[in-house]
Amino acid sequence: MAKLVILGGGVSGHTTATFAAKWLGSEHEVIVVTPNSQWNWIPSNIWVGVGQMKKEEVTFDLAPVYKKAGITFIQAKATEIHPEGSDTIEKAFVTVESTSSGSEGEVTTVEYDYLVNATGPKLNFGATEGLGKGSELGEHTVSVCTAGHAVHANDKLKEAIEKMKSGVRQKILVGTGHGLCTCQGAAFEYIFNVEHELNKAGVRDMADIKWISNESFLGDFGMGGLHMKSMGFAVSSKIFAESLFTERGIPWIVGAHVNKVEEGKVHYELLDGEMGEEEFDFAMLIPPFTGVDLKAIAKDGSDISDTMFAPNKFMKVDAKYGVTDYNQWKASDWPSTYQSSAYKNIFAPGIAFAPPHPISKPMKSPNGTVITPAPPRTGMPAGIIGKAVAHSVCDLITKGEDAELHKISMADMGAACVASTGKGIFDGTAAAMTVYPVIPDFDKYPGTGRDTNHTFGEIGLAGHWIKHILHHMFIYKAKLKPGWTLIPE
Amino acid sequence: MALKEERNIRAYTQNFGTMTPGAFQKKLRTCVIFQFIRFIVINIKMLIVVGKSH
Secondary structure, three states, rough: OOEEEEEEHHHHHHHHHHHHHHHHHOOOEEEEOOOOOEEEOOOHHHHHHOOOOOHHHHHHEEHHHHHOOEEEEEEEEEEEEOOOOOOOOOOEEEEEEEEEOOOOEEEEEOOOOOOEOOOEEEEHHHHHEEOOOOEEEEEEOOOOOOOHHHHHHHHHHHHHHHHHHHHOOOEEEEEEOOOOOHHHHHHHHHHHHHHHHHHHHHHHHHEEEEEEEEOOOOOOOOOOOEEEEEEEEEEEHHHHHHHHHHHHOOOOOOOEEEEEEEOOOOEEEOOOOOOOEEEEEEEEEOOOEEOOOOOOEEOOEEEOOOHOOOOOOEEOOOOOOOOHHHHHHHHHOOOOOEEEOOOOOOOOOOHEEEOOOOOOOOOOOOOOOOOOOOOOOOOOHHHHHHHHHHHHHHHHHHHOOOOOOOOOOOOOOOOEEEEEEOOOOOOOOOEEEEOOOOOOOOHHHHHHOOOOOOOOEOOOOHHHHHHHHHHHHHHHHOOOOOOOOOOOO | OOOOOOOOOOHHHOOOOOOOOOHHHHHHOOHHHHHHHHHHHHHHHHHHHHHOOO
């Protein structure tokens, strides 16, 4: 009997665990170690953040789902990987610290034959002074990165709306809280939902809404922008995004590294080296991501974290690292098996793998401050990669160590994204977009780097309906309800 | 007098170089019949991208 341990129960880890459990059956053991007792459909946190959904509608308890699937569930956070075992333990193992009520802080070990590191990101609020400490959100701004954060964001938004109703003008700032952030799309969706809510509340004219982000141009989205087919043109996402902001009367600050947050004010540096300040009454700023605090320890007890992890703490896999010149970047730099470069029985799908480099062109201010969006790896790519890794691990277990690994690169993978504005069936609109491939391939698609036959964007009610369907469909799938395997990632 | 849809554009400011939808385009965005057709089209387009990605 082989033992497969999966660290993390997010989109990627949950996908790997559930498919592996289904394919391996009861002959082998699948264990999920995750600090969270609940699964969260993160895209709908945006609706929680404006009060259109309750936390309970975007989360569910993992324990009963894993029990049904025959998966062993350990509520704990992994702190160390011992890929060679130790003096006292022969097999490879991970050290975990319980986060379960009643046993918090208890340290145990979990042995494995195969390990999948799907720990996702650490929300690194502490990278920006005043944004927070470590992974804890600070007191000056709000976030929608977790369902709990989104509930808090809605509470603060409602307070701001009440002030506007009583005649007090409010400044609203939404965007990224550091020069190296990713997930601009979440902030993008949130700012339009906030604007929609203010319109509904009849106080839009009492708010000054502004966007701030580390993108060098509006519509970069951490993907170097994209061109989408629209009205017979290949339209840049810059035009697309600027149009949406202009239509709603929202000005923007781009190329900004927020370097300090204090009560009611952010300080930032721009790509041209200029320093600026922006006041706010309500601000939602996405933090930068790093890998979680996970160490790798060799059999002799020495720290080999540098061997297994990149400096940003994401796990090094089969990517081509070290290509720093943007003009030398190739689509083939990106990994396809997500197998650890150090240990063949370890994989890192989803956000946990170290990307070879950003997708957006790296940029620095004259002061040397790097202001470049990190590459997005969330949502659809995370799910697809998680399933491919499940395939690979199951084949290694059932067919032997020489089994061929399943390959899927983000350079051969598309992504679908729906950014809503409001939640109603007949009011509000959404931007429905697809991009193919996620990583631009300028050799295959000279010019835009992408296949414009399959990269498009459209605004309308239809996107709303799709977002509603995706919400219910993916929660249904994650709960392993009948037919769940038929729903694509 | 400027059309309602164009009121947010300011000459030689950051939004002077973009495009803005007219009244007909905005009506199409919320026209249920048109959007139902687009719903089918977008779903097909997304399914093709999903199919190419697996």
